[in-house]
Amino acid sequence: QKEVEQNSGPLSVPEGAIASLNCTYSDRVSQSFFWYRQYSGKSPELIMSIYSNGDKEDGRFTAQLNKASQYVSLLIRDSQPSDSATYLCAVARDSNYQLIWGAGTKLIIKP
Amino acid sequence: NAGVTQTPKFQVLKTGQSMTLQCAQDMNHNSMYWYRQDPGMGLRLIYYSASEGTTDKGEVPNGYNVSRLNKREFSLRLESAAPSQTSVYFCASSEGPTGGQNEQFFGPGTRLTVL
Numbered sequence: 439q440k441e442v443e444q445n446s447g448p449l450s451v452p453e454g455a456i457a458s459l460n461c462t463y464s465d466r467v468s469q470s471f472f473w474y475r476q477y478s479g480k481s482p483e484l485i486m487s488i489y490s491n492g493d494k495e496d497g498r499f500t501a502q503l504n505k506a507s508q509y510v511s512l513l514i515r516d517s518q519p520s521d522s523a524t525y526l527c528a529v530a531r532d533s534n535y536q537l538i539w540g541a542g543t544k545l546i547i548k549p
Numbered sequence: 550n551a552g553v554t555q556t557p558k559f560q561v562l563k564t565g566q567s568m569t570l571q572c573a574q575d576m577n578h579n580s581m582y583w584y585r586q587d588p589g590m591g592l593r594l595i596y597y598s599a600s601e602g603t604t605d606k607g608e609v610p611n612g613y614n615v616s617r618l619n620k621r622e623f624s625l626r627l628e629s630a631a632p633s634q635t636s637v638y639f640c641a642s643s644e645g646p647t648g649g650q651n652e653q654f655f656g657p658g659t660r661l662t663v664l
Contacts, residue, residue: 470651472652481656482592482639483655484652484653484654526592528592528653530651536597536607537594537653539593
């Protein structure tokens with residue numbers, strides 16, 4: 439079992455709809471959770487971080503964390519073609535500098 | 550602020566050649582990282598430096614060495630390049646433990662091909 443798992447996709451979503459991306463992790467002591475966006479040929483860009491159970495909203499993005507079920511999700515409302523990218527989930531353990539990365543989910547927003 | 554910069558952007562090497570990838574950050578971050586990214590495998594940590602003067606191995610350190618030259622700069626050296634080291638290399642930095650969280654910020658990457 440991988441430490442951080444994501445569906446590789448591609449996930450195809452119509453423009454204007456909600457895109458839902460999921461990530462599960464295996465280490466119960468994980469404390470910090472991050473979503474990165476990576477356009478093809480570019481470097482990962484941090485879009486959301488979440489540290490406690492519940493929802494965190496930032497513009498069209500909402501991160502959801504459920505530590506009991508060991509999953510974190512990212513919702514993108516009013517999806518735009520510019521949201522088409524690979525979304526990487528990363529998890530950090532307490533007092534550990536390292537992030538454990540999922541392989542990413544490719545998201546395609548269809549006009 | 551430039552953030553995290555990397556040089557070179559592209560490099561082609563022959564098997565057995567050596568090279569150094571350079572990374573610098575201007576965010577006054579304590580921690581710096583080197584990753585490689587291969588298709589379908591996500592990001593894998595090669596080495597990291599939690600703070601100036603320290604370096605530690607990550608998940609895939611074999612064939613690489615690093616130097617934390619000062620707080621700003623962290624270099625990655627391939628002593629004898631192999632085709633298996635063909636990859637995209639990313640440098641990243643974060644505030645580190647004194648910053649409380651571990652949000653990492655990435656450079657633009659170096660695309661390395663070893664023939």
